[in-house]
Amino acid sequence: MYTKTLGLVLRETEYRDSDKLLTVLTRARGKVTLRARGVRSRRSPLKSGCQLLAYSEFTLFENRGNFVVDEAVAQELFLPLRQDIELLALASYFAQVAEVLSREEDPDEALLSLTLNALSALCRPNPPQQKIKAAFEMRAACISGYTPLLDGCAVCGNTQPDRFLVRSGTVQCAACRQLGEEGLHLPLSPGSLTALRYLATCPPKRLFSFSLGEQSCRELSDVAETYLLTQLERGFFTLDFYKSLGVRPV
Numbered sequence: 610m611y612t613k614t615l616g617l618v619l620r621e622t623e624y625r626d627s628d629k630l631l632t633v634l635t636r637a638r639g640k641v642t643l644r645a646r647g648v649r650s651r652r653s654p655l656k657s658g659c660q661l662l663a664y665s666e667f668t669l670f671e672n673r674g675n676f677v678v679d680e681a682v683a684q685e686l687f688l689p690l691r692q693d694i695e696l697l698a699l700a701s702y703f704a705q706v707a708e709v710l711s712r713e714e715d716p717d718e719a720l721l722s723l724t725l726n727a728l729s730a731l732c733r734p735n736p737p738q739q740k741i742k743a744a745f746e747m748r749a750a751c752i753s754g755y756t757p758l759l760d761g762c763a764v765c766g767n768t769q770p771d772r773f774l775v776r777s778g779t780v781q782c783a784a785c786r787q788l789g790e791e792g793l794h795l796p797l798s799p800g801s802l803t804a805l806r807y808l809a810t811c812p813p814k815r816l817f818s819f820s821l822g823e824q825s826c827r828e829l830s831d832v833a834e835t836y837l838l839t840q841l842e843r844g845f846f847t848l849d850f851y852k853s854l855g856v857r858p859v
């Protein structure tokens with residue numbers, strides 16, 4: 610049986626002589642594994658649409674729950690990412706996060722859109738990497754059910770708390786920190802608190818358009834990354850690689 614779906618290639622693995630197994634986040638079926646036959650041979654018509662980070666329309670042949678790619682027509686290849694090792698590394702991290710957060714047979718329009726929008730944001734001239742990364746991480750956490758509670762201090766309700774508690778995803782003021790209290794907390798200036806609230810609630814299309822001072826952006830970046838990794842209880846080799854390149858400032 611043949612079906613068509615749009616999807617973003619999150620991972621590729623070499624398989625047999627000239628095939629690849631692709632992990633694809635599709636609109637119709639959530640995360641799926643596709644077999645692209647002969648795609649590593651030079652003249653394969655599947656080559657373009659089946660590469661890592663390609664967003665393509667796939668025609669699939671389904672046989673007993675296994676999917677083989679019959680045709681792949683690239684809709685968006687995010688070309689600027691393929692010419693810059695830092696951007697490619699950051700985009701690969703976004704793809705790995707999307708892979709970890711998605712499930713099979715469970716379409717997640719919000720996660721797919723977030724990932725596509727983040728890749729598009731990285732393709733603009735001189736993209737602010739730190740800001741885009743923080744926005745992606747915080748929103749990915751929210752989409753996956755880890756929306757932090759940012760309205761006010763978890764102890765006294767003060768609406769201008771100055772620290773973020775990573776484990777619980779809550780905010781607090783310095784004065785309310787109890788003696789002997791455990792757990793990592795990170796500083797929040799008024800600017801980074803405002804940005805954090807914005808990222809948790811703004812419309813998806815507006816996610817990557819906010820302005821922020823350098824210091825606040827550093828804080829936001831710390832909070833977003835630490836929070837996502839703590840909630841998921843894991844690290845990402847793609848993130849380690851990105852960091853090993855030496856991240857450019859905002």
Ligand SMILES: [Zn+2]
Binds near residue numbers: 766781
């Ligand atoms: Zn307080």
